[in-house]
Amino acid sequence: MNLTLPSHATNAANPWRPRYHYTPQRHWMNDPNGLVHFDGEYHLYYQYNPQGSDWGHISWGHAISTDLVSWQELPVAIPATERVMAFSGSVVVDHANCAGFAPEGSAAPALLAFFTGFDPETKIQSQHLAYSLDRGRSYTPYAGNPVIDIGSTEFRDPKVFLHAPTRRWVMLVVAALEQQVWFYTSVNLIDWTRVSTFGPAGSADKNIWEVPELFELPIDGDATNKRWVLIVSVNHGSLWGGSGVQYFIGSFDGNHFTPDNSDTTLTLWAEHGRDFYAPITFANLPDERVLWLGWVSNWEYARELPSNPWRGQQSGVRELSLVSTPQGPRLRQRMVCEMHALLEPEPLLSLRALPAGEAVQALSQATVTGRQLMARLAVATQGLQAPIGLEFFKGGGESVRVGFDPAANCFFIDRRCSAPVFKGQSERHDGPRLLDTPEIELEVWVDGSLVELLADGGSVALTDLVYAAADASGVGLFHGDEAAQVRSLDLHAVRATMHHVSEVL
Numbered sequence: 001m002n003l004t005l006p007s008h009a010t011n012a013a014n015p016w017r018p019r020y021h022y023t024p025q026r027h028w029m030n031d032p033n034g035l036v037h038f039d040g041e042y043h044l045y046y047q048y049n050p051q052g053s054d055w056g057h058i059s060w061g062h063a064i065s066t067d068l069v070s071w072q073e074l075p076v077a078i079p080a081t082e083r084v085m086a087f088s089g090s091v092v093v094d095h096a097n098c099a100g101f102a103p104e105g106s107a108a109p110a111l112l113a114f115f116t117g118f119d120p121e122t123k124i125q126s127q128h129l130a131y132s133l134d135r136g137r138s139y140t141p142y143a144g145n146p147v148i149d150i151g152s153t154e155f156r157d158p159k160v161f162l163h164a165p166t167r168r169w170v171m172l173v174v175a176a177l178e179q180q181v182w183f184y185t186s187v188n189l190i191d192w193t194r195v196s197t198f199g200p201a202g203s204a205d206k207n208i209w210e211v212p213e214l215f216e217l218p219i220d221g222d223a224t225n226k227r228w229v230l231i232v233s234v235n236h237g238s239l240w241g242g243s244g245v246q247y248f249i250g251s252f253d254g255n256h257f258t259p260d261n262s263d264t265t266l267t268l269w270a271e272h273g274r275d276f277y278a279p280i281t282f283a284n285l286p287d288e289r290v291l292w293l294g295w296v297s298n299w300e301y302a303r304e305l306p307s308n309p310w311r312g313q314q315s316g317v318r319e320l321s322l323v324s325t326p327q328g329p330r331l332r333q334r335m336v337c338e339m340h341a342l343l344e345p346e347p348l349l350s351l352r353a354l355p356a357g358e359a360v361q362a363l364s365q366a367t368v369t370g371r372q373l374m375a376r377l378a379v380a381t382q383g384l385q386a387p388i389g390l391e392f393f394k395g396g397g398e399s400v401r402v403g404f405d406p407a408a409n410c411f412f413i414d415r416r417c418s419a420p421v422f423k424g425q426s427e428r429h430d431g432p433r434l435l436d437t438p439e440i441e442l443e444v445w446v447d448g449s450l451v452e453l454l455a456d457g458g459s460v461a462l463t464d465l466v467y468a469a470a471d472a473s474g475v476g477l478f479h480g481d482e483a484a485q486v487r488s489l490d491l492h493a494v495r496a497t498m499h500h501v502s503e504v505l
């Protein structure tokens with residue numbers, strides 16, 4: 001594909017660079033790995049090529065944060081070696097020293113990273129273990145690696161966690177081509193026994209399964225009413241083609257995951273945008289929250305994205321729960337409160353209870369601009385006939401629309417009108433509305449080239465990349481009926497947390 005890079009692509013102040021979402025200073029990044037909280041620090045490891053802006057030499061890049069929003073990039077934590085690239089995986093804190101890596105008498109536990117070792121020569125993927133005794137800065141490979149090797153070339157992405165009721169460690173690994181999650185258990189984190197298999201299930205497309213996740217969530221905030229949620233990232237055959245995230249709700253007894261719905265073809269998508277993949281949750285959090293983030297990209301075009309000198313960005317950290325809907329419980333994702341603390345306290349604009357026509361006027365009088373924004377829009381659904389929503393990156397006759405379409409009963413991000421610089425940019429992505437409340441609510445986080453929509457309290461999520469012209473930073477409101485009732489509109493600038501030294505290579 002022939003991509004013409006606008007001249008601003010390498011400017012010192014790159015307008016596509018997210019300022020409050022994580023991007024590495026330079027080079028390629030894909031999946032988040034080993035998210036963990038330890039000793040006051042949140043760790044974000046990620047698939048990283050320390051040598052260039054294309055996928056390769058895959059190592060675990062590393063960043064830390066004390067607040068989940070300001071990330072500091074650190075040296076690579078698990079470097080690729082000639083025979084072992086470090087593919088995706090997870091980190092656990094071995095508080096009870098089950099594996100015995102912490103020196104005797106040491107008060108500090110070891111951090112254990114489980115990842116897929118990919119051998120570029122044989123193409124074999126096997127599960128490896130490495131431990132850290134320096135607060136997650138560096139990892140020493142376990143001398144007996146691999147800990148699981150079935151001689152497969154499509155067997156990866158170990159997720160390890162402690163299952164408290166059975167007091168055993170559990171590992172999920174995907175058999176990617178079989179569309180299966182394999183479950184293992186262990187008492188010492190080194191010797192693993194296979195105990196069950198889940199899948200194929202859900203989307204019947206000819207896709208592969210990657211990056212499994214499993215966690216328990218309360219329904220409607222009721223801690224006595226919890227369900228387990230199994231996550232599988234699927235590639236090629238997702239909603240809009242390419243990568244996507246499926247989930248299953250059910251029970252887990254420490255060995256088997258059993259979905260609540262006996263219809264194994266039922267497909268639930270965690271996200272309805274095109275750019276949210278391989279999300280995983282944080283381990284060892286100091287509170288009861290379940291938090292995750294995902295890679296904001298899609299294998300369909302990840303290698304062609306025009307950002308420079310970095311390629312790859314992570315989503316905001318989202319708090320997960322389950323919400324009751326007429327169709328049953330569904331995943332809900334809300335931006336963590338730490339992110340809300342980044343909003344400039346004085347809103348750029350705040351409107352209450354007025355018809356859409358007047359809201360448009362108020363917005364144009366206020367001449368709000370920005371590429372680091374959070375907007376919240378609530379609109380009455382009664383009598384709503386035509387699509388309504390917000391426009392971002394407005395300029396030169398173009399904009400990106402984020403809204404609600406009453407005829408289709410869905411939320412959408414429409415990036416058709418933005419400069420088409422990569423495959424898939426000229427699309428509208430729809431996420432069906434799940435709740436039946438008297439008003440729709442959009443919460444939109446915009447950051448350089450990234451749009452996250454968490455609608456109706458996070459019961460519908462859409463994330464899309466958008467590469468708009470450098471000077472396109474206007475904000476507007478679109479509607480098909482001036483009388484549509486805008487209940488509220490609040491627009492805030494979001495403070496930058498990521499400061500990159502220079503954008504020029």
Ligand code: FRU
Nearest residue numbers: 031047087088156210211278
């Ligand atoms: C998912 C994935 C994983 C693999 C990693 C390689 O995006 O394909 O299955 O471990 O990326 O970088």
